[in-house]
Every structure is written in C-alpha cells, then in structure tokens.
Amino acid sequence: MEQAGIRRQKGGAFLGGVTPLSVAAHELKSPLVLLRQLSLDLEMTSDEHDRARIIEQMVQVSEKALRLTGDITRSEAVQRSLFECTPLNPLSVCDDVTSELARLYQAHGRALRIGRIRQLPPVVANRDLLRRILLNFADNALHYGDVDGVVELQAQLLRERGRVRIAVRDYGPGLPLGSWRNLKNSLGQAQPVHARPQSSGLGLYISAQFADAMNARIGAIRHRDGASFYVELPVSHQMSLL
Amino acid sequence: MTAQRVVVIEDDQWLAEHYLRLLRRAGYETYHAPHALLAIDMIDDVRPHAILLDVLLTGMTALALLHELQSHDDLATIPVVLATNLADQIELDDVAGYGVKRVLDKATMYPDDVVAAIRGALA
Numbered sequence: 001m002e003q004a005g006i007r008r009q010k011g012g013a014f015l016g017g018v019t020p021l022s023v024a025a026h027e028l029k030s031p032l033v034l035l036r037q038l039s040l041d042l043e044m045t046s047d048e049h050d051r052a053r054i055i056e057q058m059v060q061v062s063e064k065a066l067r068l069t070g071d072i073t074r075s076e077a078v079q080r081s082l083f084e085c086t087p088l089n090p091l092s093v094c095d096d097v098t099s100e101l102a103r104l105y106q107a108h109g110r111a112l113r114i115g116r117i118r119q120l121p122p123v124v125a126n127r128d129l130l131r132r133i134l135l136n137f138a139d140n141a142l143h144y145g146d147v148d149g150v151v152e153l154q155a156q157l158l159r160e161r162g163r164v165r166i167a168v169r170d171y172g173p174g175l176p177l178g179s180w181r182n183l184k185n186s187l188g189q190a191q192p193v194h195a196r197p198q199s200s201g202l203g204l205y206i207s208a209q210f211a212d213a214m215n216a217r218i219g220a221i222r223h224r225d226g227a228s229f230y231v232e233l234p235v236s237h238q239m240s241l242l
Numbered sequence: 243m244t245a246q247r248v249v250v251i252e253d254d255q256w257l258a259e260h261y262l263r264l265l266r267r268a269g270y271e272t273y274h275a276p277h278a279l280l281a282i283d284m285i286d287d288v289r290p291h292a293i294l295l296d297v298l299l300t301g302m303t304a305l306a307l308l309h310e311l312q313s314h315d316d317l318a319t320i321p322v323v324l325a326t327n328l329a330d331q332i333e334l335d336d337v338a339g340y341g342v343k344r345v346l347d348k349a350t351m352y353p354d355d356v357v358a359a360i361r362g363a364l365a
Contacts, residue, residue, distance in 0.1 A: 029327055033348045034257055040353050041260050050263065057256045108255060143253070 024072055027202045031065040053107075060104045064139065068203070071132055075206045078213045083129060085214055087122040087236035090130075090166055094153045097134045105151070108142055115152030115169065123164045123233040129210040130166075130231070133218065136203040137168035137229040149226070158232065167221075167230035207231070245271040246291040248360055251281045251307070252325070253299050257348075261294055261325075261356060268357045278307040285317060292363050294356070297326035308340035321363035325356065 035058060042054045094114050105112045134153065141151040149171040156165055204218070211218045211231055221228040248270045252258040255276065262272045273288050275281035278299050285293065297304040304324065311317045322342045326332065329347035337345070343363035346355055 029349065030254070033327060034254065037257060037260050037348070037353070041263065044353060045263070061256070 023202050027068060028065060031061045031068070035061050035065070056103075056107050060107050063104070067132075067135060067139075071136070071203070071206045074129070074132065075209050078129075078209050083126040083213050085124045085126050087238050088125055088127055088130075090120055090123050090125075090155050090164055090233070091117055093125075093127060093130050093134065094155065094166065096131055097138060097153065100131075100135065101138050104139075105142070110142065110149070110151065112138055112151045112153070116154045116156070118156050120155055120157055120164055122236040122238070124236045125214050125216065125233050126210075129214055130216075130233070133207045133210050133231050134166065134168060136207045137231075140203060140229065141168050141170035154228070157235070161232070162235050163232045164235060165230050165232045167228040169223075169226065169228045171226040204229075245269055246364060247271045247273065247288055248292050248294060249273045249275060249281065249285055249288060249290040250294045251275045251278065251299065251304070252294070252296040253277055254296075257296075260353075264353050264356050265294075265360065268361075270360065278304070278310075281307060282310055285311070285320070289316075290320060292360050293320055293322045294360060295322055295324050297324060297328055297332070305340075308337070308342070312340055323356075323359045323363050325351070 038054050038058045038061065042051060042058070045051050045054060091114070094117070098112050098114060101112050138151060138153070151171075152169045154167045154169050157163075158165055208218050214233065216231055216233045218229065218231050221230070246269075248265050250258055250261045250265070250272060252261060252274070253276045258274050258276065262274055265272045273284055273290065275284045295304050295307070299307075304326075308322065311320065311322075318341065320341060322340065323344045323346060324332065324337070324342055325346040325348055327348050329345050329349075332345050334342065334345050344359040346359055
C-alpha cells in the first residue's frame, strides 16, 4: 500500500506555459464533446430504450460540466476570501454526496455507497467545500475504478493527528506503478493537458485548494485492488469545551 | 456474409457506447476495450478488421499501443482510425506508418464520419 500526502504547491502550480485558462478549457472540452456526440446520436436513434439512456447520459454530462464550472468559480473565490468553517458531522456530508451522485452512478451501472464509518467526532470544515472535494473524488473514481465495481465513502478518526480522514475508495485492477507515480507527483497541480487521459488534474488541483482553505489536506493511497483519495480535516473541539 | 469486426478502444464509457451503437447500426460486429492493456489481448483474440482508437487513454497511451501492434507481423496490418480531442496536433503523415488511415476530431466529427472512416479504412 503506497500513500501520498498532497499539498498544493504555492504559486507556479501550472507547468510548462500551460495557463489556468487553457487547463480549464481543456477540462470542459471533454463533456462538451460528449454532449454534442450524444445529441447527434439522439437525433438519429429511434429505439425508445436507447433514447431514454442517451437523454439520461446527456443530463448527467451536463451536470458534471456545471459542477466543474461551479468548482472553477469557487476556486477563484477561495483565493480571494476566507470561507467560514463550522463544526459539522462528516457522515451528513457523505450522505449528501451519495444522494447527489446516485443518478450518475446508476447511469454508469455502478453504485456509490457509504462503507466503513467508525464513531466520528465533528470536524471543522466548510460544508460546501468539503462536499465539492468528495464529489470530485467520487467522480474521478468512476473513471479509474473497475467498470463493475462499487465505490465507497469511508471515514475514520486519526486520533494521534486530531483529524478525521474521509476517503473515496474504488475497487479495481489498481493503477500500474508508473501511472501511480505520475499521479502522486502531479496531485495538487494542474497538469499540462497531455499528462493524463481525459482529466488535466484540474479537479484534484481545485480539491487541494479547497482543502487548504479549510486547514485540511488531500492525499491518495494505492491499494492492491484499487485506490483511495482522501481529505483529512481537523477534529472540532468545540463540543469538548462545553 | 460474416460481419466485419471492429475493436473500439475508448476509456469514456458513454462515448464508447455511442461508437458501438453507430458501428452496429452500420452492420459491424463490435468489441470494446476501455484501456490499451485489455485492448492488446482483445485484438489478439478477436483479430479485428479495423480499430477505432482514442489517443488519451488511462495507463498505456495510444502511441504505445500502436508500437506494440507494429511489433507483431500479424497485427501490424490492421487499419486504425484515431478519434481524438488532439486531432489538431496530429498529422496523418506522422502516424500513417503505424497503420493509421484517418484522424477524426471528436469536437467536430459527425456520427456518419465515424462509419465512413472505418469503411474507408477497410476499403
């Protein structure tokens, strides 16, 4: 099991003359291309079952693109202002994420469920930013996990660090070591557009920014049968002061 | 008459479904591999008449896959159509030596272009 803690690099995170704008444009190109192809397919498809499936896919692809634009906008705001962090129950955020992505997972014939959750204290976090981080991880897991595999949200208390780790665990063949090393080196940075398939890494870069804004950190663990992407958040001590 | 076989190598599940629908409608027997490693085994088993290949794949890239195919005499002659978001950065002359017959731009192609490209590659 190999683990990678990830810190967003301060400044200069965009490499080799690749600007944030070009990375964002590249990232948005994939869902737009897919949406166009599905629209053209719908036009020439008469089978009702196929039409219903294509329409559902179009809805989900649109929602994914809108989530990304929302993340990009919010990422800009994170750089300019502080976000309020309050004590919150991590399980309730996991519930929100599984509900929000239920249709997307269903459309892929996959399942996102809440797995191992141990007795957890509240964490100090911004609900919206934490939700967005977990949505990014869960969206990512759809592409890198096993086609038939379940994806789980897991959480545990890291008592010695005074933190709670919430992870999105996918099950699959596991990334080859070379790909994992590339990923480990690139997490938290927006990559040149050729560095990774489909994704430029922008989602993970934005997630690292969101984590920074909450005094949290993101990371990844490579398992024999898949991977976990996680965020570690400080435990709230507010309740213990009462 | 037996249908001609086409292997589609595309890691976006829904785009792959789209290609498979188009090619089946056109009468081809279709197979899908979401990544290059699986594709190599599939190509070896299926012995397709043509390959529709995405460029940015998880793990091994399309170029590495094309190299691999070229290293086998019996697979090197299978015609390949590239469908990619990077079409503006790929010259057909540069990849023709790998058996690539057409480069389709995912952003501008129409469904008929996919079928026409496969048909053209098989001609």
